[in-house]
Every structure is written in structure tokens, then in C-alpha cells.
Amino acid sequence: xxxxxxxxxxxxxxxxxxxxxxxxxxxxxxxxxxxxxxxxxxxxxxxxxxxxxxxxxxxxxxxxxxxxxxxxxxxxxxxxxxxxxxxxxxxxxxxxxxxxxxxxxxxxxxxxxxxxxxxxxxxxxxxxxxxxxxxxxxxxxxxxxxxxxxxxxxxxxxxxxxxxxx
Numbered sequence: 634x635x636x637x638x639x640x641x642x643x644x645x646x647x648x649x650x651x652x653x654x655x656x657x658x659x660x661x662x663x664x665x666x667x668x669x670x671x672x673x674x675x676x677x678x679x680x681x682x683x684x685x686x687x688x689x690x691x692x693x694x695x696x697x698x699x700x701x702x703x704x705x706x707x708x709x710x711x712x713x714x715x716x717x718x719x720x721x722x723x724x725x726x727x728x729x730x731x732x733x734x735x736x737x738x739x740x741x742x743x744x745x746x747x748x749x750x751x752x753x754x755x756x757x758x759x760x761x762x763x764x765x766x767x768x769x770x771x772x773x774x775x776x777x778x779x780x781x782x783x784x785x786x787x788x789x790x791x792x793x794x795x796x797x798x799x
Contacts, residue, residue, distance in 0.1 A: 637701035637711060637725070637734055638662055646687070649680045651790070654704065661689035661738055662723075664704055667731040670783050673790045681790040685741040701734065703727035714784070715766040720758060724766075726780060733787060740792065755792065762788070 634643040634654055641659035645652055651672055654664035663684055665673075673681075700710040711725035711734055721739030726732065743754045763785060770781040 634664065634704040636660060636662060637704050638723075638736065643704060646684065648683055649676055651676070651681060653681075653684060655684065655687050657687050659690050660736060661687055661741065662734060662736040663687075665733045665735065665787055666705060670786070673786050676790055678789045679792055682744075682792060685737060685744055685791055689738065689741070701725060703730060703732065704734070705730050705732050714770055714780075715762075717761070717766070720761055722762065724784065731780075733784065735787065737791065759788070759792075 635641065636643055636656040636659060639656065639660045639662075641656050643654035643664060644657045646655050646657075647653075651669050652666075653669070654666075656662045703709045703711055706727055706729045709727050709729040712728055714724045714726060716723045717739070719739075721736075721742065723734075723736040725734040727734075740755070740758055743751060743758060746754055767781045767784060770777050770784075
């Protein structure tokens with residue numbers, strides 16, 4: 634599979650039995666296919682934190698002006714749920730296979746802050762992402778509400794619960 638953002642080869646990384654495709658060494662985006670969603674529900678918050686620390690190339694950031702193609706389906710365009718330059722975050726989903734393309738570079742950067750600053754910064758990040766962006770997804774219709782819940786579970790998998798109030 635190829636990264637939908639920068640076309641780098643994606644590498645499979647398995648954390649706690651969850652298979653993720655990662656754009657290691659370039660933009661740092663993550664691909665979660667729908668077969669991993671139920672497995673993620675059963676896991677402890679933050680167990681996937683190491684995925685935030687995959688190596689990224691400095692200065693590589695591909696904010697699309699054009700659509701990204703799904704790395705799994707290869708023909709379907711990804712639907713952008715939301716994007717934030719300030720938060721350095723982009724979350725997209727394939728309408729055909731339901732996989733999520735997630736670029737959480739902003740959250741990854743916060744992990745390197747000193748501990749006394751990190752918790753507040755991460756809480757602010759999640760207040761923006763969950764309280765504003767994902768809440769808006771839930772308001773659209775029932776199908777979108779289910780996708781929003783999956784997205785929250787993925788975020789919980791990636792970030793320890795004690796770092797945010799989600």
C-alpha cells in the first residue's frame with residue numbers, strides 16, 4: 634500500500650494485536666482498516682501510543698488541495714472528516730472500505746513536551762478535536778455518529794486516558 638498523502642510505501646506495524654499501516658520516515662500518517670475497530674474497543678487507552686512516535690521526515694507535510702485516494706481500495710477517494718493546520722491534524726475515511734487515514738502530527742509533537750506542560754496541551758488538543766470536530770460529525774446523521782465513535786476509540790487507543798478528558 635502507498636501513503637495517500639505523500640505516496641511513500643506504507644509499513645505494517647502491529648501494536649497490541651492491532652495492525653496499522655504507517656507512513657514511516659515521511660509524513661507519519663496512519664491507516665486503520667475496519668477489521669481493527671472491534672479489537673481496539675477492547676484495549677486499554679493509550680496502548681497504541683508508540684504509533685505517535687513513528688519517525689517522520691522533517692518538513693514533510695502534504696495538505697491536499699486535491700483528493701487523496703484510499704490506500705486499500707486504490708480507486709475510491711477519501712472523505713475528509715476534518716482538517717486543522719493549527720492542530721497539524723487531518724482525518725479522512727474511505728466510504729467504500731470504511732478505513733481511516735489519520736495524520737496526528739500535532740498530537741505527536743505534544744508528546745515531546747515536558748510532562749508538566751504536556752497534559753494541559755493534550756487536553757486542549759482533544760477539546761478541539763473531540764469537543765468541536767467530532768461532535769460536529771455526530772450531528773450530521775446516525776451513520777456519521779457511529780463513525781465518530783470509532784474515531785474516538787482510535788484516539789483513545791493512541792493516547793493515554795490520563796492525558797485527556799475525552
